[in-house]
Amino acid sequence: xxxxxxxxxxxxxxxxxxxxxxxxxxxxxxxxxxxxxxxxxxxxxxxxxxxxxxxxxxxxxxxxxxxxxxxxxxxxxxxxxxxxxxxxxxxxxxxxxxxxxxxxxxxxxxxxxxxxxxxxxxxxxxxxxxxxxxxxxxxxx
Amino acid sequence: xxxxxxxxxxxxxxxxxxxxxxxxxxxxxxxxxxxxxxxxxxxxxx
Numbered sequence: 001x002x003x004x005x006x007x008x009x010x011x012x013x014x015x016x017x018x019x020x021x022x023x024x025x026x027x028x029x030x031x032x033x034x035x036x037x038x039x040x041x042x043x044x045x046x047x048x049x050x051x052x053x054x055x056x057x058x059x060x061x062x063x064x065x066x067x068x069x070x071x072x073x074x075x076x077x078x079x080x081x082x083x084x085x086x087x088x089x090x091x092x093x094x095x096x097x098x099x100x101x102x103x104x105x106x107x108x109x110x111x112x113x114x115x116x117x118x119x120x121x122x123x124x125x126x127x128x129x130x131x132x133x134x135x136x137x138x139x140x141x
Numbered sequence: 142x143x144x145x146x147x148x149x150x151x152x153x154x155x156x157x158x159x160x161x162x163x164x165x166x167x168x169x170x171x172x173x174x175x176x177x178x179x180x181x182x183x184x185x186x187x
Contacts (some may be wrong), residue, residue, distance in 0.1 A: 101147070116147055118147075121147045121149060122149070122153075125144060125149060125153065125157075126157060129153070129154060129157040129158065129162075130157075130158070132161070132165050132168060132169075133172075134154065134168075134169050134172045134173060135172045135173065137144045137145075137151070137154060138144065138145055138173065138175070138178045138181075
């Protein structure tokens, strides 16, 4: 993963293929099988790592890059329906903590806010359901 | 983890994988053990 100075987020896999994931990106983090990034259009997007890798492997990377040349500010792979969450303007990701399902953001005033984004919670819930662990559904941690 | 805290609708328990859930209902009831939680779950399933 790489973020250029002008806010373009690129990803690459080990065989050397790379693509533009999104443009207008402020900050990013990789956690709990998501690439999480904040955009200048004030939202946090959650791109599943699996789908990013699958898109890179399937080799239609060139098509993705071409789609970015349009006027769409999001551009890149981001035109796919990744989950989004609106956040305050100028928020930046400090870190993402998979075990507590939380995402720490730094607000433009400097204060930190912790949120529990739905995609990260659902990831843990689905894993528990796959393992038939039901007790954790109800306990408040 | 903690569907209640994060306000995840409990019907996800059934809808995630209905066949596996149906087969595992006895295990589900045994693990929960708390009648309030089971009531809560049944309400969500509707």
